[in-house]
Amino acid sequence: MMSSMSNKIEMYLKVMLDRASNGVIEVQRSELADIFDCVPSQINYVLGTRFTPAHGYKVESRRGGGGFLRIIRLNFEPDTDFQHLFEEIIGEELSQNQGEGLIERLFQEGVLTKREKLILKQICSMSFFNRLGLEDQEFLRAKIIQAALATVMREDL
Amino acid sequence: MMSSMSNKIEMYLKVMLDRASNGVIEVQRSELADIFDCVPSQINYVLGTRFTPAHGYKVESRRGGGGFLRIIRLNFEPDTDFQHLFEEIIGEELSQNQGEGLIERLFQEGVLTKREKLILKQICSMSFFNRLGLEDQEFLRAKIIQAALATVMREDL
DNA sequence: GATAATAAGGTCAGTAATGGTCAGGGGTGA
DNA sequence: TCACCCCTGACCATTACTGACCTTATTATC
Structure with missing residues (x-):
């Protein structure tokens, strides 16, 4: 609700x-x-x-x-912000809230499909994360989104 | 009773x-x-x-x-291949090779799109994994694929 | 101008409202 | 007896909400 x-x-x-x-x-x-x-x-x-x-x-x-x-x-200029996002925002650590927010935004901007959005959100909220220290959790979230972005940015798709 | x-x-x-x-x-x-x-x-x-x-x-x-x-x-009938698949990978651990094989298989069966396949492979081969013990790595891979599979099978998509 | 009064917004620690986990007790049937 | 459900309660984690106290900008007054 x-x-x-x-x-x-x-x-x-x-x-x-x-x-x-x-x-x-x-x-x-x-x-x-x-x-x-x-x-x-x-x-x-x-x-x-x-x-x-x-x-x-x-x-x-x-x-x-x-x-x-x-x-x-903030409006999203695919050609510039994409790279920028990849390099700067995502290189850092993301709380769960920030991670989900970012994924949602990438969906709104048409970078991710709805299915991809849901898959990534699901992965970022896995209970497995609880085994890790907070810093590792946030780093892992950032890396996951970065990995997804790196793939989606490929030109041969 | x-x-x-x-x-x-x-x-x-x-x-x-x-x-x-x-x-x-x-x-x-x-x-x-x-x-x-x-x-x-x-x-x-x-x-x-x-x-x-x-x-x-x-x-x-x-x-x-x-x-x-x-x-x-989820959008599958009991007693189908999918159910068996879930049962197979639940609680299991997956090596990187097994993980990629499973992802590839799901793509071949039309469950995952090409982009989704590549995203998941990318995530499963992240260098982050090296921080974890071998057991955690394999468990995390299994969890990631489970999460993706369960998401993609949602009825409301 | 300088100063005081007023009108905003900011911070943070504490409380409330949820759901999650886990160890263990109690039946019940093989 | 043993295994397997079912069920409980104490304790934990996360998100939402509140209020007291603080900072900053504008305006009125001398």
Whole structure:
């Protein structure tokens, strides 16, 4: 059930982003918290767990009077970002949440098919990972996505 | 002889699955335990003994607030090659050669696309594996192929 | 200008709400 | 007796939510 408050807030923001022509929206944290009847810091929780760079979003903000949150959907330029992603983001370590976010994003961008997305998500969430230390888990996730990307990037397919 | 509680829970879930249009249901463990007046862990027992890939089902879950169990029916009949395949590789360990052979076979049988085959081979030959002991390596390979196979057989794809 | 008041948003530790695991007890039939 | 289910409960792991306290920007006042 996708019905936790965090999920609702996430969907609400994504609908707003879809409606915005340029993939950028600005909202006020306190106003959003009012709409969903939650504490303001819950908004930060949602942003921190669902709108990270790995998920394909960037968040900017400003405090004080006239403050705001600006959520930017990063657009994916296949020719440049693909290579960039492969080399830089994925060389690091990925939490499960970030890994799934990245896989989902690659699907949204048409890089992976739905089946491939589900296979990779499944592999990245295998219980086997629990045997490993946290660092190894995150490294392995990164390597798995990297391996998949390396294959998908091949030109002879 | 009275049907055991596990049998009742099993039937209940299978009726729900029949009613669901796409062979997928989501339930809450604690809610189900409440309905049958049993401890929550009994639900895990039922899932672990009756809803495995070898039985033609796959279970995904999420912990924490808003958590759930998702039961997915797989798209193959009992007593077919696929069932035997699952039984074969469950709990087994696969050398790199065996792993690649199995992946190749699944491709030949039309279960995996060419891209999926290459992705899985790439993953199974990652250098990361060298950090692990031989036993872990082989176990991980088996788990990866199981995960991919179970995913690809989902009814809702 | 300098300063105080006001109006945002940020952080983090703690609590609540889920599901997972495992060792063990209790039947039941061969 | 022994093997095999079924069932339980204590303890663990993960995700969601809250509130107290902190930082920064703008605006009003002197």
